[in-house]
Amino acid sequence: MSNPYAVVAITKHGVEMARDLGGRFQGTDVYYMSKFARGDEDSLDIRLFDGSVKLILPDLFQRYNGIILMISLGAVVRMIAPLLIDKKTDPAVLVIDDRGEHVISVLSGHLGGANELTRQVAAVLGARPVITTASDVQGTIPVDLFGRELGWTVDSFDKATPVSASVVNEEPVAVIQETGEQNWWRYDKPLPTHIRVYPDPASALQEPFNAALVISDRLLNDEEQEKLLANGVLYRPKSLVLGIGCNRGTGLEELEAGVLSTLEELRLSVKSVRNVATIDLKKDEEGLLALCSKYNWELVTYTPEQLNTVRLPNPSETVFKYTGAYGVCEPAALLSAGAENWLLEKKKIGNLTLSVARVTFPQLPVKENAHAQ
Template sequence: MKRSQKKQVSILSFTPNGKNLSQEVAKALQDRGYEVEQAVKCKGQPDSISVSLVEWTRERFFRKDALIYIGATGIAVRGIAPFVESKCTDPAVLVLDERGTYCIPLLSGHLGGANAMAREIQEDLGSRAILTTGTDVNQKWAVDVFARENHLWISDMELAKDISARILRGEQIRILIEEGGMAEGFEQREEIALLWENKEAGSLEEDGTEAKEKEEKSRQPILPHIYIGTRRPYPEKSVLCLVPRTVVAGIGCRKDTPYLLIEKAIEEALQEACLWKASLGKLTSITEKAEEAGILEYCEKNRLGWETYPARQLQALEGQFTESAFVRQTVGVGNVCERSAVCGLGEEGRGDASLLLRKQAANGVTVALAGGRWRVRFEAG
């Protein structure tokens, strides 16, 4: 089971001209892969909606990825005002005038993708994207945009704001890549220094020697401002962690194991391995567990993928796994959790070398964690 869903957009217009523009915007976004619904609230239009502006917005604000209002900015502000909560959860909100001259991202410009959508509309329809966020205006690297584009979880939005403020003040930000991670498309730029973790040497490595020289002079380790990785190596209040969702939890359990025991076993395993909960991307097991209610509930609540594999596929994996004669007799393979975790990595799997945590057993639940190679991409400098 792999979760993939088109981003959902709702458009509301208020005049006949606005309705015509709505159709053009919808067509352009659909061609880009969005799922779009349209509505018009205009007297004299036979398909005009009867609900109020606020009611229409309420029904969509927490369910859609983006809302687009074609009309005056004030109308959109009145519509969304009762529901605005946080840049972490609010949808993208954009406004276009009815002639399509300007496209203004109002809400969630970075994390929600409103700025990116405004640029897409500008490219497709010629509307001028009016961007007001500081990093965009000053053409600087933006940590929240980088996180969204690379599907990274942000550990602390206040630290993210502080980093953006530092960049706008002209300071350089040190970004440390977890050992085993890959960075693509990075070009040297004044606001970012990219470092690489080397656990074997117990040090950081940088393109250039400035950080090393500073560390030698102070005789104290130079902490990064940002750490990109699945582990929790630093105090959470001092370093911003950007977390790729690449860890796979293989799981085995008795039939009808309650949800709370599933949750406890998985989260204790993540804690034991010093991994962020946000690093978890999917759960895996043997085919016989495909409809296990407690596991399905955990996946649903945490928006995780869920994949199962037949015993013969699990048994075919090469490597040294924690075998159980009882499990082999019961399901036809000597280990479910470790083997299925590695299977869940796909081409990134490297047998038992991919295991971050071997089988942990408690209360009839077994859990193992595996991690493959991951990569992030930087925009051009």
């Protein structure tokens, strides 16, 4: 796949729009029937096909993140029905009418990005975007996309549908946010009154609610899981920094085992780790690079001079002798997280030392979070 999107046309007017869209909307491959060929398709990298578009759809479903069809909605629904698997994996599907007046989000509006793609394509064509997803229409929290643009991941998706129903039906909803970015409300209007924000589970459990959105880097205890996730969704913000120091040649297996066991002891989720921080002497350490690659973590490094700007309770002359810094994992974690204190100051595990800090996020002005408790 050279581009993420495919636009397909089967009519004369559709071909005109497809060629126009292909030239103006970045990341789009154009497909249309060979009977409309003009002779410049090879130079424009346009794909021609014969027969029914139904024959090429299975391949397009596998190759593209989004498929834009200039075909009637009814025909598209019938053609794609046998290809549907799951909203977590199906591509975005859009339909554009033959006059280019409406761009319709048909499939995978949220997780597949069809709603946003619909808005973008409509803007290029000067058309009207047609989106029917309730949370988008009402301008409220999209449960299955909540925090996605901030890097949050969903840790429990089973209740996404009933929780979404509670949100759009304006039932009491508790947003329990222990950490993470607070600028998740994207609309230029107040937070709806049926959605209340709490700093921790204990505060939320003092009042009744029908659904919960939990934003935390902690592993919830049994009671919290029972009461909050019975009809709730758990989100993992990228809020933890691992400060790591290690002996030369320490392997991936030892590093990984030390990290995972320590996070388990601290009752913290590995899904909330944002990055690893260390001294610049370790920027080429194979074990660290392999660990970061496996978990898709950034490796952030600091010079000894930068690390020494952090006052340590127990500076090490031995570490200074070999590195020029009085500590590695502890100051690296604080510098990267922008924090003043550690969740774990320092732990030595075999050939590595580990420190954990929580990222400091900007606090929103009260007026922007007027419903917070």
